[in-house]
Amino acid sequence: MLRRLTLHGPGICWKETRTRTISQNKVVMSRKLHARRIEGIDKNIWVEFTHLAAEYKVVNLGQGFPDFPPPTFIQEAFGRAVSGDYAMHQYTRAFGHPPLVKILAKFFGRIIGRDVDPMEDFLITVGAYQALFCAFQALVDEGDEVIIIEPFFDCYYPMVKMAGGTAVYVPLRPRGICDQAQSVRSSADWVLSPEELASKFTPRTKAIVINTPNNPLGKVFQKEELQVIADLCVKHDVICISDEVYEWLTYDGNKHVKMASVSGMWERTVTIGSAGKSFSATGWKVGWAMAPAHIMKHLKTVHQNSVYHTATAAQEAVAMGFQREYDKFGTEDSYFVQLPSMLHAKRLRLAQCLESVGLQTIVPQGGYFMITDISSLKVDLNDPSTEGEPYDYRFVKWLIKEKGLATIPVSAFYSPEHRAGFENYIRFCFAKEDSTLNAAEDILRQWSKGK
Numbered sequence: 001m002l003r004r005l006t007l008h009g010p011g012i013c014w015k016e017t018r019t020r021t022i023s024q025n026k027v028v029m030s031r032k033l034h035a036r037r038i039e040g041i042d043k044n045i046w047v048e049f050t051h052l053a054a055e056y057k058v059v060n061l062g063q064g065f066p067d068f069p070p071p072t073f074i075q076e077a078f079g080r081a082v083s084g085d086y087a088m089h090q091y092t093r094a095f096g097h098p099p100l101v102k103i104l105a106k107f108f109g110r111i112i113g114r115d116v117d118p119m120e121d122f123l124i125t126v127g128a129y130q131a132l133f134c135a136f137q138a139l140v141d142e143g144d145e146v147i148i149i150e151p152f153f154d155c156y157y158p159m160v161k162m163a164g165g166t167a168v169y170v171p172l173r174p175r176g177i178c179d180q181a182q183s184v185r186s187s188a189d190w191v192l193s194p195e196e197l198a199s200k201f202t203p204r205t206k207a208i209v210i211n212t213p214n215n216p217l218g219k220v221f222q223k224e225e226l227q228v229i230a231d232l233c234v235k236h237d238v239i240c241i242s243d244e245v246y247e248w249l250t251y252d253g254n255k256h257v258k259m260a261s262v263s264g265m266w267e268r269t270v271t272i273g274s275a276g277k278s279f280s281a282t283g284w285k286v287g288w289a290m291a292p293a294h295i296m297k298h299l300k301t302v303h304q305n306s307v308y309h310t311a312t313a314a315q316e317a318v319a320m321g322f323q324r325e326y327d328k329f330g331t332e333d334s335y336f337v338q339l340p341s342m343l344h345a346k347r348l349r350l351a352q353c354l355e356s357v358g359l360q361t362i363v364p365q366g367g368y369f370m371i372t373d374i375s376s377l378k379v380d381l382n383d384p385s386t387e388g389e390p391y392d393y394r395f396v397k398w399l400i401k402e403k404g405l406a407t408i409p410v411s412a413f414y415s416p417e418h419r420a421g422f423e424n425y426i427r428f429c430f431a432k433e434d435s436t437l438n439a440a441e442d443i444l445r446q447w448s449k450g451k
């Protein structure tokens with residue numbers, strides 16, 4: 001049974017109440033029930049921490065969704081779509097509602113400077129999540145290696161595993177170039193070592209996954225950094241899965257560069273996008289993959305044999321939203337200009353607040369997350385229920401239970417091999433109402449006064 005809980009501000013959360021029915025329905029079989037491909041991936045950070053945050057009355061800067069409404073024009077578009085004729089309530093084209101793929105092809109074709117075929121080069125999916133799933137299932141085979149840049153959106157690893165592949169990790173590392181006196185660092189200081197990256201490519205490498213702007217770090221890969229990755233992809237004949245769901249969210253003059261626009265990369269790149277992130281409507285779950293037809297046809301095979309179709313009315317509304325953004329592109333009226341400018345102010349505010357209570361922040365160049373170093377905080381984590389867990393997991397659980405503030409542990413975005421080096425960071429989401437940020441600020445200030 002699900003109960004709706006109201007949190008600080010308009011954000012809502014759903015609390016699961018276990019009932020006896022669940023345990024009574026236990027199936028008893030003598031053979032092993034689960035498939036090998038799901039072994040070891042049953043834990044999920046979002047399930048765990050969203051559930052915990054719902055157990056306590058918290059200010060939630062954890063999960064990555066805005067707690068403010070989507071812009072009026074997109075809400076109205078959805079309204080028009082659902083009050084349209086019967087066709088809006090029935091299946092549409094399996095690989096993407098024609099008005100949506102047409103406007104996306106026009107929109108992104110203009111950005112990357114090439115003709116993109118709406119019917120051949122796009123697949124509309126249930127959020128970016130399903131686009132990622134289709135990409136891994138379609139392109140990764142038993143024995144293939146997939147390079148993942150750390151920190152990474154946590155679902156990449158289970159998706160590689162379910163496809164039968166092996167994940168090979170390469171971490172972004174802090175350059176350590178900052179003046180000691182200056183405590184604020186930027187996500188730009190986290191870089192790949194070109195030699196280390198090159199050493200990860202083998203004859204078995206099938207794909208590399210990049211995420212720019214990066215979740216959780218906020219790094220926006222510069223053209224030269226993408227070029228290093230692109231050269232290796234071309235040299236080793238490797239596909240790039242480029243997760244660009246935060247593409248509109250860049251700050252301080254940083255520019256998002258699409259991997260598909262880097263020379264030689266269109267032919268080997270699957271670009272992943274999200275209408276939920278673009279229009280602050282994550283619950284709509286409309287996403288897409290864009291890739292040349294020779295790659296896309298394989299993603300379509302997975303889609304038609306699994307989900308088949310994404311909600312028609314939501315696709316229609318997103319199509320209207322993109323048409324509007326196409327017409328207003330780059331102007332002050334564009335939501336893709338207004339959203340980053342609104343978030344920029346929230347980002348500065350959260351950074352100042354964290355710094356003022358003695359937490360060193362890594363100021364993000366993009367996205368809507370900020371990570372902060374918690375090593376200066378001396379907290380007595382004496383909760384026996386969290387014993388043996390990574391330090392940041394224990395810390396975040398303590399923060400939820402004792403201080404009523406929900407965040408996310410950053411080591412969840414690392415592989416088991418590299419996790420230990422990154423247990424001193426937690427992630428905050430700043431795509432939140434000012435009232436939510438005020439409430440978080442109050443908690444942090446009171447805590448720092450009481451230290």
Ligand SMILES: Cc1ncc(COP(=O)(O)O)c(C=O)c1O
Binds near residue numbers: 128130273282
């Ligand atoms: C990097 C990244 N990729 C993909 C997704 C999934 O996006 P969607 O909600 O459209 O499925 C998220 C969601 O947080 C994300 O952070």
